Amino acid sequence: MLLKIKDRFIKQIPITAKVTLWYTFFIGILLAAILTSLFFISDIILTNVSQQELITSVNKIAIRPSKFESYDDGIFFLKYDARGRKLGGITPAGFFDNARFSPNKVNIQQKRHNKFFYYDMKLRGEHGNWVRGVFPVTKIANIFKYILFILSVMSPFLLFLIIYGGYKIIKNGFKPVEKISSTAMKIKENRDFSKRIDIGYGKDEIHKMAKSFNSMLDTLENSYLHEKQFSSDVSHELRTPISVIMAESSYGVEHVETVEEARESFAVIHRQSKRMTELLTQIMELTKLEEKERVPKEKFNISEMIEDIESDFVKLSQEKNILLTSDIESNVFIYGNQLLLERVIYNLLTNAFKFTKDKIKISLKSYSHLNCCIIEVEDNGIGIPKSEQSKIWDRFYQVEQSRNKNKNQGYGLGLSIVSTILKLHNGKIELQSIPNQQTIFKIILPIENM
Incomplete structure (x- = not known):
């Protein structure tokens, strides 16, 4: 019983609403999957990208010491001599710069809520001096998480815009279908088979369907006109012989007294009946011919x-x-x-x-x-x-x-x-x-x- 009520309810929903609900469901799942995936893989992405960028930047300075800068593109650079004494650069807040020299390896320093990647390399041609690049992971991670938070908060509004815009597009796309349905209802109500579906030019499936409907209406109109013509012809042409037969029959019932008079009345009735038969045969033959588009040759x-x-x-x-x-x-x-x-x-x-x-x-x-x-x-x-x-x-x-x-x-x-x-x-x-x-x-x- 519940299934029947459910099916009846679903069948009453307009097709535009059904399509909108279906694609909303799939877009909602897709959006949720994307946001969840970003939350889980954001740390991996951030780690891989930031470490690769850190190594590349430190390598450039190690090869060309003259290009040394204290800060560039989110990375802090520190310069040390062979004994570990700081010669230049900016130390980011929260980073302890007393770490030992550890070349060619990305190291991690984490103190409370601060996390840093750092990478050391010797400076070419500077007799034991070396450079350290420091990347403040916590700050960038916080920015990234903030962006994800904004996306999560905005996603319902984004989803609403997608649903509303999609519904409008679908409704506009199904307007020709509404026009087809409306024209069919008008034809049914008024029995006016001369009406045609006019949805403009197009080569999509809906325009092809409208063209098929118009072809079908051409056939229906021709059949209807032939039927109407046949009925009109029969009623028009049979009126006279039927009137003669009725008049002659009435005369025979009321006035005929001899066999000769009856024979005359019967002859008239027979002649008019024969005329009706011949007439109907010709009308039916002509109607059948007019309904044909081709004949065997x-x-x-x-x-x-x-x-x-x-x-x-x-x-x-x-x-x-x-x-x-x-x-x-x-x-x-x-x-x-x-x-x-x-x-x-x-x-x-x-x-x-x-x-x-x-x-x-x-x-x-x-x-x-x-x-x-x-x-x-x-x-x-x-x-x-x-x-x-x-x-x-x-x-x-x-x-x-x-x-x-x-x-x-x-x-x-x-x-x-x-x-x-x-x-x-x-x-x-x-x-x-x-x-x-x-x-x-x-x-x-x-x-x-x-």
């Missing part, structure tokens, strides 16, 4: 594909008294999805037949040019007004003239599907149309795999 002979499609429309052209001509270059190979590209040609030819009057010509051309495959579907029917040409690729858009809904019942999705499939193939489609004269849909597909 393979190399195939598009010339043979177009020739096969042409043969499928020969009988229909004869029934509608339409002249269908073709000019297809042989053996043009491209990389693409054959099933989807068949759908493109079928849609364009179906439109051409649907919106063309009797005794009208439809032409199908295919050829290669500048590493591209060009496919043209041309008819000399009613055409498309200039003002409508940019809109025909939109969902459910239909031209409001005889290329229209009255005679040719369509859903306005065919050209949207064509445009989407071509985008997946890095291709494009161009339209040239003169009302009541000519319409040409020109498809441009790259031959190489891209």
Whole structure:
């Protein structure tokens, strides 16, 4: 139970506080270890350094007696003759200078609280005179201990400054994380998938994480927009057939008296139900295509594909008294999805037949040019007004003239599907149309795999 409460408490602590506590703990231990080590090894360090400095200084004077000084850099120098009589120099307070000559060895003199190192050497060229260097260890040790004491007293304040400065640095470093969290919460509350995380430019891990979040949000937004578009399309387009079905059903229940009248009502209901099924199939197909970023492709002979499609429309052209001509270059190979590209040609030819009057010509051309495959579907029917040409690729858009809904019942999705499939193939489609004269849909597909 206590462990669960502890875990719950720890999980509630902000990550900035956790990181600050952890590094404070380690810095505190490190600082304590350093101070403790200094206290224990200070005497060793002081002894080694001061003795080496004492030997070096005395050697310099012994070699060059003319450089003799009574005091230099914390060391006192005394000059004696061969009998031990003092010839010059300053004796430090507390030091008894009646010590015997003891050359080439660091000696220690300690009286009560005073401790000294001294070192003797004969002076070169002075017939038995010698020099003694005296280093007052106690004074320097006291200074050193005072410094350690000051450090010990100041260490809590130093630790506080380190903690405070570190906390500020960590908090500032985690600001992008707070921004990421805040943006995610806003998206959740408002369901606004258009928001993005803006933390500026950077190449560290947090900026990489923000970039990954933005990529994920792009995917979510696209999925959300497709879902929203699908719901809007379905509700918009199904409203009319459902209303017709409900009206016809109500009429059948209330007014139909004969089998013939019932058959007529059933025919209307069947026709509208079929329309709903076809409409839903096309909407779902378009939605799936729009969600894809790429489709499987393979190399195939598009010339043979177009020739096969042409043969499928020969009988229909004869029934509608339409002249269908073709000019297809042989053996043009491209990389693409054959099933989807068949759908493109079928849609364009179906439109051409649907919106063309009797005794009208439809032409199908295919050829290669500048590493591209060009496919043209041309008819000399009613055409498309200039003002409508940019809109025909939109969902459910239909031209409001005889290329229209009255005679040719369509859903306005065919050209949207064509445009989407071509985008997946890095291709494009161009339209040239003169009302009541000519319409040409020109498809441009790259031959190489891209």
